[in-house]
Amino acid sequence: MTSLRAPGASRPADPFVLRFEVVQERIAAPDAYPFTIPAVCQLDQLPLHPKVTYFVGENGTGKSTILEAMAVAAGFNAEGGSENFRFATRRSESQLCNALRLVRSPRRPRAGFFLRAESYFNVATEIDALGVTDAYGGKSLHEQSHGESFLALLTKRFGPNGLYILDEPEAALSPMRQMSALARIHQLVREGSQFVIATHAPILLAYPKSIIYELSAQGIRKVPYEETATYSVTRDFILRREAMLKELLAEGE
Numbered sequence: 248m249t250s251l252r253a254p255g256a257s258r259p260a261d262p263f264v265l266r267f268e269v270v271q272e273r274i275a276a277p278d279a280y281p282f283t284i285p286a287v288c289q290l291d292q293l294p295l296h297p298k299v300t301y302f303v304g305e306n307g308t309g310k311s312t313i314l315e316a317m318a319v320a321a322g323f324n325a326e327g328g329s330e331n332f333r334f335a336t337r338r339s340e341s342q343l344c345n346a347l348r349l350v351r352s353p354r355r356p357r358a359g360f361f362l363r364a365e366s367y368f369n370v371a372t373e374i375d376a377l378g379v380t381d382a383y384g385g386k387s388l389h390e391q392s393h394g395e396s397f398l399a400l401l402t403k404r405f406g407p408n409g410l411y412i413l414d415e416p417e418a419a420l421s422p423m424r425q426m427s428a429l430a431r432i433h434q435l436v437r438e439g440s441q442f443v444i445a446t447h448a449p450i451l452l453a454y455p456k457s458i459i460y461e462l463s464a465q466g467i468r469k470v471p472y473e474e475t476a477t478y479s480v481t482r483d484f485i486l487r488r489e490a491m492l493k494e495l496l497a498e499g500e
Contacts, residue, residue: 261352262297263410263441267317273346281341284309286462292350293467295443296458298436302445303452303477304462310445311363311414313462316343317443318412323361330359356441358409362400362416398424401431407438417448425450449481 269290274282281287286309302310315325322330325344397419405411417425425448432442432454446452452459453472461470472478484491 261354262295263351263354263356264295264317264321264443265350265352266292266294267320268292268348268350269343269346270348271346274342275345276342279342281309281312281343284312285464286467287312287343289466293460294458295441296456297441299432299442299444299454299457301452301454301457301459302443302462303447303459303475305476308462308464309467310462312341312343314412314414314443314445315363316341316347317349318361318363319344320347320349321359321361321410321412323359323412327361327363329361356408356410358406358440359411360400360405360409361412361414362397363414398427398431401428405431405435405440407435407440409435409440411435411440411442413442413444413446415445415447417446417451420448420451422450429454447477449475449478452477 269292271277276282284307286304290313302313304310318327319325324330397416416428420428429451436442444451452475459470459472459475460467461475
């Protein structure tokens with residue numbers, strides 16, 4: 248077979264995680280949360296993209312639950328941080344954390360981080376307590392705005408050949424900074440990194456040739472960018488703002 252790769256082009260890096268699997272024997276209570284969530288209940292195994300994999304869907308569909316389980320299976324702290332973080336503000340890991348198994352390639356990451364918006368404050372506090380702010384730009388994340396601190400994390404702490412799991416990173420970012428974050432993600436991907444991201448933001452969701460899994464009451468399915476509710480609802484509101492506002496606010500009148 249003839250290769251279409253240009254002469255001198257570098258071979259794409261192998262992914263760190265090929266897929267994840269749910270080991271049914273490890274589920275102590277299959278009728279209890281989170282296996283009552285349709286998308287989680289249907290999970291058997293799910294391939295990951297070597298560059299960027301997204302999870303989208305409404306609140307409560309299981310995005311954060313799946314990302315937390317993946318992060319714990321990869322060796323990260325459940326509340327966030329690198330593999331060296333072991334603090335626990337409040338233990339709340341679900342059963343899925345015990346049942347999930349990652350299928351890895353022989354290649355191992357040189358760096359990694361689990362970022363979750365809901366416990367980012369706790370991670371920033373732990374960074375100060377450990378005295379490792381130099382690795383995050385030399386300034387406490389608490390002394391920066393939410394957006395500034397996240398970009399400092401992305402640019403100063405995240406490095407090449409890393410595995411990065413991000414849960415709703417747009418909580419810290421304006422649309423302009425979401426584009427900056429997307430550019431940084433692309434740079435890190437070109438340097439051999441792999442990302443798994445849960446998001447509600449159509450800008451962050453737009454990385455080309457990624458895998459997008461949409462979670463809903465019907466379960467979980469792979470969808471193209473233009474067919475996600477994240478994209479279509481935002482597009483329709485922008486293009487039909489007056490009509491949609493009239494419909495949304497009619498009840499109040």
